Amino acid sequence: MDPTPAKPVAGNPLSDTLVAAPVRWWRSWWRSLSPTRQDRFAALAPVAAVMMFLAAIVVAFWYLRVEEVEREQEALRRDVEYAQQRVRLRLLERQEQLMRVARDIANQEMNKGDFARRSEALITQYPELQSITWIDEQQRIRASHSAPTVHSEQLRIVGEKLRPGDTAKTFALVQDLQQPVYAQSPSVPGEPTPLLQLQVPLNSTGGFGGVVLGEYSVDSLLRYGTPTEVLARYAVTMLDGSGRLLAGTALPERAASNAWRWWRDRANEYEVPVSPVGSGLVLRAQAYRTSLGFVGNSLFWLVGTLSVMTAWLLLATWRHTRRRLRAQEALVAETNFRRAMENSVLTGMRALDLEGRITYVNAAFCQMTGWSESDLVGQLPPYSYWPSNEYDSLRLKLRDELSGKTIVGGFQVRVQRKNGSQFDARLYVSPLIDAHGQHTGWMSSMTDITEPNRIREQLSASHERFTIVLEALDASVSVAPLGSAELLFANKLYRQWFGSQTDGHLQLVAQAGVLPARHTDSMDDEDGLMGLPTDPLTSARSENAEIFLPELGKWLEVRSRYLSWVDGRLAQMVIATDITPRRLAQEQAARQAEHAQSISRLITMGEMASSVAHELNQPLTAISNYCSGMISRSQSGQLSQEMLLTALQKTAHQAQRAGQIIQRIRAFVKRSEPNRTLAQVADMVGEAVELADIELRRHNVRLTYRVAERLPPVMADTILIEQVLVNLMKNGAESIENSQRPGHQRSVDLSVLPREIDGQQVVEFTVQDTGKGLPPEVLDRLFEAFFTTKSEGMGMGLNLCRSIVESHHGRMRAENLYNGSDVIGCRFTFWLPLAAPVDATTLTTPRTIA
Structure with missing residues (x-):
């Protein structure tokens, strides 16, 4: 549909231009749309008009409702403020009367009897005044008069002091400010409703003389202070500063289940603090709802229902039109999708009728054979893609295919391409059934399996090579499942040693101390897989052990590893090397x-x-x-x-x-x-010093040694460690002799102290001499076998020393000592691990031998 343009106003060129331009733009935009989009906009226009009409009705009703709520709120505010003024005036009048009483008491113009009569008159005349009490400066009650309606727990007893709580706190505040102070009496669950308190100070010539305590009933104050027309129109209540209800009856809470109901209920309530009490006493009024609102208006629902029905009918028509268009588009899309799917699959599809004539081939079939669709459709056997040397076998297979003798897994055939090359293919056959349930032919799918056959042959050859390698290994390899006596694999060397049974496998596992490959039934609750590695099987580390088999007379290194066998079972592989x-x-x-x-x-x-x-x-x-x-x-x-x-x-x-x-x-x-035992370090050092001291004295070398006290023992061979110490001290003496040091510089120091190296507690032995040190090229080869700097030496001393220390799980090093650029000696250090931790209070005692 094409909208009719509006006619311009004759005789006015400016008006003609303003009207014609939008019309031209609208016509150009409309014609640029496709017919489908034009139908969519034409169907949605009436729906949009109806929705706009419904929105206008809702806005109008909403505006009327807002006006009504604002009027109600304004009236409620005025009435509440008027009632607050009335209550305020009433409180101020009572305050003035109590201040007169306080002034008379302060001026000593009133005794206890006059106080009682005046209090009784005030309480009788004003029902909101419940109690008047005279309290001296010591917080002791001197006189008190209460109305009969006061609860017995709220009575003030003459002679007693104020009870600890808010009343005593207010008393102290009045004493500081010298002004009347309002306060709420403390509220205790289960006790009567608290009273409103007013404490007026007694200002005598001598200073602060106490207070006059007046207590009001909040309920009576609300009943007699609030105008009756306000009480009749609203639900008036009085609250304390925390929102707790003190007097009156509040309207029940309306369920605000949604935002609309919350907005509706919030407009009929107003509250204001009561002066001079302040925020501690709040007057609240809630208006009784009389109107139903525009949602309850029948006209609103009538207009809304008609608008919704109109919109629904228009939408139904539009949806029906859209459904027909979608059905047409789906048919075209399905045809295109089917054609694209047939052309994209790698599997060749071929359809035969009941006589064996080719009725359909897809693009993949043509690509696989090299023949076009026009060449193949309509052919009868023998087909052009049949190899000439296999006509007879292929005819037999086609006869079985047409007779319905299909094989579930398909059958393999040879196919010849148009260029003469051949490939292996597998055919899967299924019957073709038309819409009436009649069998009209056969559908065959053909897959090129040349590459899978090649891979299968390679895998077979690889498996054969793998088997040959395992059989030729000089190690025994066996695999057995956990919890079973079955031997899954055994190579040639295993069969030579143990035969074809799992006894050898189990013997290797048991002697190596790894997880048994088989467990026996027992009555306990132990799991047969306890002790398996928690890591994945592919990352679990192998376990090595060296065992001796007397029946073979061989030492074997056994390595074990868990693996998942080809059938999914958990198995254990054991490799034993001679x-x-x-x-x-x-x-x-x-x-x-x-x-x-x-x-x-x-x-x-x-x-x-x-x-x-x-x-x-x-x-x-x-x-x-x-x-x-x-x-x-x-x-x-x-x-x-x-x-x-x-x-x-x-x-x-x-x-x-x-x-x-x-x-x-x-x-x-x-x-x-070699005999490693728990040896005392001091004893070993003492023996070594006694032996080396002979040689050191011959060379005129002074020996000084220091041994820490209370050192724990070390696990060591004492003779070997003494040999290391004697060699190091003797080498130091010879170095000093060769360097021709003067007498005061001829010394060898031996120190034995506890240390912590890489988080391990050790005993460190240090032998330090004052010789000429070691050249840099000697330091790199110092511990090599048969390397020596002595003309008559064998080069075995320091190498043996390092071997002895390392066999005790220790380390040895050597370094030169420098004074600036001059070498002043050499230091040999080695350490042995402790058999027990070192005491933190270890002390050293220097001992000197010259």
């Missing part, structure tokens, strides 16, 4: 190392032979002198029994000293098996 030659070589190397250590000690003692001979010469000479002296004295007859006993004791002491020296040397050079 390490018998390696174990024999390790044992031989250990024996050779032990022999080298003994030889090193013998060499050390050989180098120290002259020092040892000198050390033994002293006690032997002393023994000889004592014996010669006793012989000469005995021959001269001058030897008494007491002198003989003294000489024999000294001779025995010198012999014992010589024996200790020989015993210590024999223990040092004696070859023995």
